[in-house]
Amino acid sequence: MADSIKNYVLGVFEDEDVLLKAITKVRKEGVNIYEVYSPFPVHGIENALGYNRSRLSIAAFLFGMTGTCLALTMMIYMMTIDWPMIIGGKDFLPFPTFIPVTFEMTVLLSAFGMVGTFLVISDLKPWGKAKMFDIRSTDDKHIVAIELEKNKLDKTKISKLLKASGASEVNEKQMD
Amino acid sequence: MHVESKIRTPLITGGKSLHDVSNDISRRVEDKPSVSWLIALGLSLIMLLVGGYAVYRTLWDGIGMWGLNKTIGWAWDITNFVWWVGIGHAGTLISAILLLFRQRWRMSINRAAEAMTIFAVICAAMFPLLHMGRLWVGFFWALPLPNTYGSLWVNFASPLLWDVFAISTYFSVSLVFWYIGLIPDFATIRDRAVKAGRTISASVYGALSFGWNGAAKTWSRYETVALVLAGLATPLVLSVHTIVSMDFATSVIPGWHTTIFPPYFVAGAIFSGFAMVLTLLIITRKVYNLEDYITIKHLELMNIVIIVTGSIVGIAYITELFIAWYSGVEYEQYAFYNRVTGPYWWAYFSMMACNVVSPQLFWFKKIRTNIAATFIISIVVNIGMWFERFVIIVTSLHRDYIPSSWGMFYPTMYDVGMYLFSFGFFFTAYLLFSKYFPVINMAEVKSILKPTGETKKN
Numbered sequence: 001m002a003d004s005i006k007n008y009v010l011g012v013f014e015d016e017d018v019l020l021k022a023i024t025k026v027r028k029e030g031v032n033i034y035e036v037y038s039p040f041p042v043h044g045i046e047n048a049l050g051y052n053r054s055r056l057s058i059a060a061f062l063f064g065m066t067g068t069c070l071a072l073t074m075m076i077y078m079m080t081i082d083w084p085m086i087i088g089g090k091d092f093l094p095f096p097t098f099i100p101v102t103f104e105m106t107v108l109l110s111a112f113g114m115v116g117t118f119l120v121i122s123d124l125k126p127w128g129k130a131k132m133f134d135i136r137s138t139d140d141k142h143i144v145a146i147e148l149e150k151n152k153l154d155k156t157k158i159s160k161l162l163k164a165s166g167a168s169e170v171n172e173k174q175m176d
Numbered sequence: 177m178h179v180e181s182k183i184r185t186p187l188i189t190g191g192k193s194l195h196d197v198s199n200d201i202s203r204r205v206e207d208k209p210s211v212s213w214l215i216a217l218g219l220s221l222i223m224l225l226v227g228g229y230a231v232y233r234t235l236w237d238g239i240g241m242w243g244l245n246k247t248i249g250w251a252w253d254i255t256n257f258v259w260w261v262g263i264g265h266a267g268t269l270i271s272a273i274l275l276l277f278r279q280r281w282r283m284s285i286n287r288a289a290e291a292m293t294i295f296a297v298i299c300a301a302m303f304p305l306l307h308m309g310r311l312w313v314g315f316f317w318a319l320p321l322p323n324t325y326g327s328l329w330v331n332f333a334s335p336l337l338w339d340v341f342a343i344s345t346y347f348s349v350s351l352v353f354w355y356i357g358l359i360p361d362f363a364t365i366r367d368r369a370v371k372a373g374r375t376i377s378a379s380v381y382g383a384l385s386f387g388w389n390g391a392a393k394t395w396s397r398y399e400t401v402a403l404v405l406a407g408l409a410t411p412l413v414l415s416v417h418t419i420v421s422m423d424f425a426t427s428v429i430p431g432w433h434t435t436i437f438p439p440y441f442v443a444g445a446i447f448s449g450f451a452m453v454l455t456l457l458i459i460t461r462k463v464y465n466l467e468d469y470i471t472i473k474h475l476e477l478m479n480i481v482i483i484v485t486g487s488i489v490g491i492a493y494i495t496e497l498f499i500a501w502y503s504g505v506e507y508e509q510y511a512f513y514n515r516v517t518g519p520y521w522w523a524y525f526s527m528m529a530c531n532v533v534s535p536q537l538f539w540f541k542k543i544r545t546n547i548a549a550t551f552i553i554s555i556v557v558n559i560g561m562w563f564e565r566f567v568i569i570v571t572s573l574h575r576d577y578i579p580s581s582w583g584m585f586y587p588t589m590y591d592v593g594m595y596l597f598s599f600g601f602f603f604t605a606y607l608l609f610s611k612y613f614p615v616i617n618m619a620e621v622k623s624i625l626k627p628t629g630e631t632k633k634n
Contacts (some may be wrong), residue, residue, distance in 0.1 A: 079329065
């Protein structure tokens with residue numbers, strides 16, 4: 001995948017409502033959209049593109065449970081097994097006093113685990129190289145990228161379709 | 177399908193286009209530093225330096241440099257700690273709780289408020305860390321690390337240790353939340369730099385932007401991450417000041433030993449946090465001409481939060497007095513009688529005037545939509561909140577159980593210097609943030625430009 005150059009048709013859209021209608025229309029015509037790039041989160045775009053709901057919340061839950069278990073294991077080992085002490089007349093297993101730290105560790109691991117997963121699966125890392133089809137997509141334009149090799153329709157037909165559904169301009173680009 | 181009322185006024189005024197938003201905010205990062213900014217930074221650095229001397233003496237000679245004595249073992253240090261932590265509550269509250277409540281006006285203030293939160297929490301952490309005296313062995317006292325005493329572990333039954341976990345978790349989760357929101361905006365600045373051929377800022381912001389390209393899939397995940405982080409940060413932000421209040425409430429000192437503390441402290445934290453956001457944003461908005469982004473409506477909504485939380489705090493003060501009398505406990509009654517009429521009466525009345533009376537002025541629409549009045553009251557509120565912590569801490573301690581150990585607290589120049597140091601740090605950090613980071617979340621603001629979902633100016 002690395003050294004094979006691919007051809008893309010890029011539809012440039014100004015307005016997110018036009019964009020959403022265009023995505024639905026283009027997909028209905030059987031065109032396979034590679035990805036859409038937007039300067040801000042467009043609501044409903046994942047439905048229009050047929051993406052599944054992100055499972056990151058499940059990851060957050062699992063990491064959170066890990067945090068809960070770690071915190072409880074740590075505190076029970078330290079306070080109850082390794083060096084039991086009576087503090088404030090409390091039990092050797094003063095469970096209620098474990099609640100704050102358990103809660104904090106749950107939140108900490110959950111947040112860091114989820115964000116870490118997000119960065120890894122989205123290929124975001126410090127000094128990461130951005131795959132930019134059109135530099136205006138972080139400013140004010142929505143870019144619909146369509147990979148030619150993955151589509152039965154040819155370049156002119158896709159361009160026409162994009163224009164007809166409201167693209168302000170249609171460009172071509174080669175990317176690896 | 178997005179439906180919005182026709183009578184709702186737009187949150188962002190001035191008929192901005194998407195490109196205008198990128199321009200207005202990124203321009204501040206791209207411009208050369210202004211003279212007034214350099215002067216402000218210079219002043220902050222002087223504060224940092226002067227305060228740094230107090231920190232140095234505290235570390236070198238010990239906390240005996242402070243005005244603490246045997247009776248009053250906590251005073252300015254812990255007052256400042258609680259004060260800064262309280263201020264640090266607004267940012268995550270704005271970005272997390274207002275996100276869950278779908279309050280879109282948060283979008284133009286959350287970036288700066290979160291930055292303020294992070295800096296305020298660092299300022300707060302400074303005080304208990306330095307209060308430990310020997311900071312370099314503090315890790316063994318504050319963290320569950322194996323040591324040569326057994327291991328003798330830290331005490332998980334102590335609210336002071338809960339604080340360590342609460343504040344470090346709050347700090348790191350807020351930082352992550354803030355940074356995730358910054359990534360798309362760094363990408364905008366990166367691409368503007370690439371376009372304009374500024375190689376250094378392109379590579380710096382390129383590194384910071386993590387290779388963001390705004391793919392729909394990533395945005396969709398980003399939204400999930402933001403929502404779940406908001407869900408996690410909401411109980412977190414409430415837990416932090418709850419646990420701070422437990423530092424006092426779980427003790428048996430009259431004046432501290434009250435069950436009302438957690439909600440009362442959380443309301444006070446939001447109160448002072450919003451006041452600090454207002455103080456900073458009124459200046460930022462003026463200097464950066466952000467009147468179209470941070471409108472009078474934004475200021476008014478924040479003022480309404482201030483009336484609500486200020487009134488909760490007022491009710492809490494009165495409840496405390498009532499319960500002290502109603503409890504029939506003589507020590508409790510004395511603690512409050514002494515708080516109001518004793519040698520620190522002036523601190524109590526400053527607190528009452530600043531926190532209970534001054535925010536009530538916001539009931540008048542003329543006052544809560546007036547920028548000068550808002551600015552003044554926002555500062556008054558934070559003065560009052562400082563006095564609140566001082567009153568709670570010092571007046572409860574200075575009359576010990578035995579009259580022979582009664583005393584007063586007199587701050588030394590090192591107490592003042594430490595406080596100055598925290599201000600120096602806070603302003604330096606905020607000034608650097610407002611110059612090199614986008615002060616408003618461009619991506620989020622772009623998503624609310626179209627109030628009716630039909631037309632947009634381009």
